[in-house]
Amino acid sequence: MPSFAPEKPVLTQRIPTFPWADPKARKVVSYDEYARTGGYAGLRKAISMAPEALVEAVKDSQLRGRGGAGFPTGLKWTFLPKYDGGQRYLAVNADESEPGTFKDRLLMDFDPHLVLEGIAIACYACRLQTAYFYIRGEYHHQARVMENAIREAYDKGVFGGNGLLGGAVTAAGEPWKVDCHLHRGAGAYICGEETALLESLEGKRGWPRNKPPFPAIKGLWGKPTIINNVETMAHLPSIVEHGAEWFKKQGVQSTIGGPPSHGTKLMGVSGHVNRPGVYECELGIPLRQLVDEYCGGMRNGKRYKGAIAGGISTGILGPDQFDAEMDFDIGRKYNVLGLGTACPTVFDEDTDMVGVARNIARFFKHESCGQCTPCREGSQWLFKLLTRIEEGDARTKDLDLTLEIATSMGAMPGTTICGLADGNNWAVRTIMNKYWDEFESRVKPTYIPVTMSVGAGVR
Amino acid sequence: MAWIAKPSSTMRVDRRSEPYLTEAMRSELTSKILPRYATKQGALLPALHMVQHEHGWIPAQAMEEIGAFLGLSAAEVLDCASFYEEYWLKPKGRHVVAVCRSIACEFCGHKQITDAVREKLGIEIGETTDDGKWTLIELECLGSCGTAPVALVDETLHENITAEQVRRLIDETRDGSHHH
Numbered sequence: 111m112p113s114f115a116p117e118k119p120v121l122t123q124r125i126p127t128f129p130w131a132d133p134k135a136r137k138v139v140s141y142d143e144y145a146r147t148g149g150y151a152g153l154r155k156a157i158s159m160a161p162e163a164l165v166e167a168v169k170d171s172q173l174r175g176r177g178g179a180g181f182p183t184g185l186k187w188t189f190l191p192k193y194d195g196g197q198r199y200l201a202v203n204a205d206e207s208e209p210g211t212f213k214d215r216l217l218m219d220f221d222p223h224l225v226l227e228g229i230a231i232a233c234y235a236c237r238l239q240t241a242y243f244y245i246r247g248e249y250h251h252q253a254r255v256m257e258n259a260i261r262e263a264y265d266k267g268v269f270g271g272n273g274l275l276g277g278a279v280t281a282a283g284e285p286w287k288v289d290c291h292l293h294r295g296a297g298a299y300i301c302g303e304e305t306a307l308l309e310s311l312e313g314k315r316g317w318p319r320n321k322p323p324f325p326a327i328k329g330l331w332g333k334p335t336i337i338n339n340v341e342t343m344a345h346l347p348s349i350v351e352h353g354a355e356w357f358k359k360q361g362v363q364s365t366i367g368g369p370p371s372h373g374t375k376l377m378g379v380s381g382h383v384n385r386p387g388v389y390e391c392e393l394g395i396p397l398r399q400l401v402d403e404y405c406g407g408m409r410n411g412k413r414y415k416g417a418i419a420g421g422i423s424t425g426i427l428g429p430d431q432f433d434a435e436m437d438f439d440i441g442r443k444y445n446v447l448g449l450g451t452a453c454p455t456v457f458d459e460d461t462d463m464v465g466v467a468r469n470i471a472r473f474f475k476h477e478s479c480g481q482c483t484p485c486r487e488g489s490q491w492l493f494k495l496l497t498r499i500e501e502g503d504a505r506t507k508d509l510d511l512t513l514e515i516a517t518s519m520g521a522m523p524g525t526t527i528c529g530l531a532d533g534n535n536w537a538v539r540t541i542m543n544k545y546w547d548e549f550e551s552r553v554k555p556t557y558i559p560v561t562m563s564v565g566a567g568v569r
Numbered sequence: 570m571a572w573i574a575k576p577s578s579t580m581r582v583d584r585r586s587e588p589y590l591t592e593a594m595r596s597e598l599t600s601k602i603l604p605r606y607a608t609k610q611g612a613l614l615p616a617l618h619m620v621q622h623e624h625g626w627i628p629a630q631a632m633e634e635i636g637a638f639l640g641l642s643a644a645e646v647l648d649c650a651s652f653y654e655e656y657w658l659k660p661k662g663r664h665v666v667a668v669c670r671s672i673a674c675e676f677c678g679h680k681q682i683t684d685a686v687r688e689k690l691g692i693e694i695g696e697t698t699d700d701g702k703w704t705l706i707e708l709e710c711l712g713s714c715g716t717a718p719v720a721l722v723d724e725t726l727h728e729n730i731t732a733e734q735v736r737r738l739i740d741e742t743r744d745g746s747h748h749h
Contacts, residue, residue: 197607209671209710247618247655248711250724291605294618297655299709313606313613313639315652331607380673380714387715422672455673455714469675473709479652 112403114395116360120374121344122390123147125220128404133387136220138255141262144223150268150275152347156231157280159350164235168346170354172372177203177302177339178421178450180438182369189326190334193237199335200233200241201311201325202343204256205295205302207246208421209473210455213376214340216388218245218252221344222259226290228343230274231350233288236336240289244307247296257292264290299477303528304337305329306479317481318528341376362394364439371437371449378453381417382409382461393452394437397427401456412458416544420450422470423533425540426463427454445543447536463545464552467538468496474534485531488519492538499552507556509549513542577647582629589631590638594619598638609639617650626657654708662697662704664742666735667721670707673714682718683707685732689739703739 112129119130124147126135144150156164169184190198202225206214217225229241243260245253263269267276273285280286293311295301301310305319308330329335349357361372371393377400378388384406391400397417401407408414417427419434425446427434434444441448457466475489495512498504519525520535542549598619602612616639620631632646639646650656668674668683683694686705690698697704713719716728722738 206712207710210673210714211710212712212714215712246712247653248708248721248726251726289605293605294614295655296614296618296653297708298653310614311606311611312608313610313649315649333607378715380717381676386717418672453714455676457676461676466672466676469670469672473671476709 112391113399114391116374116390116392119390120348120360121217121224121341121376122221124224125216127388127390128385138219139221139223141223141259141266144221145266149223149347150227152350153227153230153234153268153275154278156234156350157274157278157286160281161235161237163281164231164350167354168235168349171349171357172354172370173342173345173349173357174369174371174438175339176341176345176375176451178208178423178448180449183338183342186326186338187232187236187336189324190236190336191327197240197333198236198238199330199333200229200236200238201304201307201330201335201337202229202241202243202340203302203304203307203337204243204245204249204252204340205299205307206249206340207299207302208423208451208453209470210380210418211378211421211451211453212380213378213388213451213453215249215252216376216378217340217344218249218256222256223263224344224347225256225340226259226263226268228346229290230268230288231346232336232338232343234274234280234282234286237286238336239287241291242311242330243290243292244301244311245292245294246301247294253292253294260290260292298479299473300479300528300530303530306528307337308335315479317479318530320527345373360392362392362435362437364437366439366442368439368442371439375436375452377436378451379405379456380453381456382412382458383407383456384409391436394435396433396435397454397456398432400436400454401432405456408456408458410458412460415457415459415461416463416466416541417457418455418537419444419446420448420452420454422455422473422537423529424448424450425536426466426544428540428544446540447533462500463541463548464496464500467541467549468493468500470537470541471496471534474530474537478530482526482531484519484525485534488515488531489534491515492519492534496538499549502552502554504553505556506550506553509542509553513539516542577644580629582633584630588634589620589624589628590616590634591623594623595638610641610645613639613641613646613649614653617646617653617656621656625663626660629658660697660701663702664723665704665706665721666739667706667708667711669709669711669713669717669719669721671710671714673717674710674719677717679707679718681732682720682730682735685735686739689736 124139173183174180269290273287277285298316301316306316310316325335389404471493475493478489480486516535516538520532633643636643636646
């Protein structure tokens with residue numbers, strides 16, 4: 111077994127994945143197969159527990175959100191006001207658009223009911239009546255798989271009807287009915303930002319909202335709303351079934367006095383490795399082991415040069431950071447924004463890091479929603495400057511200017527409504543700082559040194 | 570760059586007598602989609618998707634019809650529709666090749682794919698062939714970085730695609746066929 115492989119796969123227990131099974135054998139798991147292989151046992155146990163006890167269990171597990179920010183899921187749930195019988199919503203964030211990230215897709219592609227079971231559990235625990243599955247527009251196939259699975263779940267009495275699991279009486283005293291709808295986005299990265307996602311669900315432009323009020327207080331149509339990532343949902347059935355203590359046996363403690371990184375994580379490795387793909391490992395695996403033991407090492411025997419930590423917003427792990435542990439300490443230990451989605455894009459020694467920075471700057475320029483001036487204008491300037499550096503037309507002072515713009519446009523909180531500019535800042539700044547020589551060698555000097563001799567000695 | 574304003578005041582509205590938002594679409598929206606949302610406006614994205622899926626793009630008249638159906642002004646519909654890159658507010662080819670240009674795809678050779686399409690069809694990025702059959706675009710991340718480079722041909726994703734494969738795909742796509 112490679113390092114940091116859980117004894118048995120958790121999220122990929124029905125999705126054949128290395129090292130347990132051959133990915134070629136993957137197929138969509140139907141409701142019947144899901145139920146036959148222990149599926150919906152977590153939900154059955156969940157409704158036998160009081161909703162407050164479930165929230166407590168998720169809090170105890172210290173599960174941290176898998177969408178990129180790593181916010182503790184149970185804590186987020188406790189921000190909801192006390193249930194007063196009014197309408198409350200769950201919005202599941204399946205707008206997976208962060209370049210480098212393709213992990214939620216695996217769950218949607220093959221084991222949709224694992225996600226739906228998690229949705230049902232979250233709705234019961236948090237007293238939410240309606241769930242929206244917000245899926246990015248380009249995921250045509252995944253939208254069809256999820257639609258089918260939602261239909262199956264309705265037919266089998268999971269959703270709709272008289273309540274969860276065919277109207278079973280719950281520990282809260284009565285059945286709890288949940289509706290679940292799929293909502294397709296339409297090609298806007300920013301809709302992965304939680305409040306932009308809500309705007310988009312309401313049929314508006316995906317413009318992030320000012321916070322506070324936070325969505326747990328005033329979210330979708332002004333009602334209390336929880337927004338969670340797909341993979342976060344997929345963790346819930348096993349946490350409920352096996353308990354918080356079981357969950358906490360996986361992963362690692364912080365080595366710098368921070369919160370622990372518990373559980374397994376889907377890590378999607380892309381770039382210059384032999385076997386790119388999604389792997390399930392315990393948090394804490396060093397990037398080098400992930401690449402060597404899971405991905406078959408670097409492609410063509412080349413040397414490692416750097417890796418985007420987990421989606422381009424997180425910034426880059428430099429040439430001397432191949433041993434960085436993939437856990438929630440990574441931001442503080444290795445000068446990146448954070449673990450992000452834990453989907454590293456790995457680059458070999460032939461990669462032009464100026465090109466990497468330019469590609470990323472173009473992405474953010476393209477995806478800025480335009481509300482805040484620092485982001486809208488700054489992202490344009492960064493792209494222009496980096497293009498100029500790449501083409502060899504820039505001067506030394508342009509390097510400082512680029513860093514200055516990056517730093518001043520992304521200084522959350524304060525300058526912009528959402529974190530997009532901050533992602534742009536971290537990406538550009540860490541690449542420039544960690545590969546400074548490469549940038550410097552591409553620019554012309556600002557001042558041309560001239561040697562002259564003056565004075566009595568001149569003849 | 571969703572924030573770039575389009576001059577809609579001078580936009581020509583081509584009209585036809587037959588509605589774009591068909592009876593079948595209206596009844597599906599009424600029976601299935603509207604009950605899912607707390608407001609009628611919630612059904613705006615699904616309605617736009619519906620029209621585009623049927624007609625290939627979203628003409629101004631269709632936006633007016635959707636607005637009237639959902640109780641929104643045409644301007645509100647345009648405001649929303651123009652934000653989202655996936656909605657085509659101008660006609661496109663009957664088929665679209667969308668090559669991913671984001672980080673993993675660029676550094677795993679997306680340029681060869683785009684170039685193969687450019688040469689094969691004689692068009693640049695953003696252009697449509699004279700016969701109206703093909704449009705070539707580049708998109709940001711399609712969420713398939715592990716199988717880079719990738720391209721979306723209509724609604725089908727092609728992973729680990731090669732220049733040879735994309736050329737063959739273009740040859741083999743007949744009109745009337747849909748990549749589903």
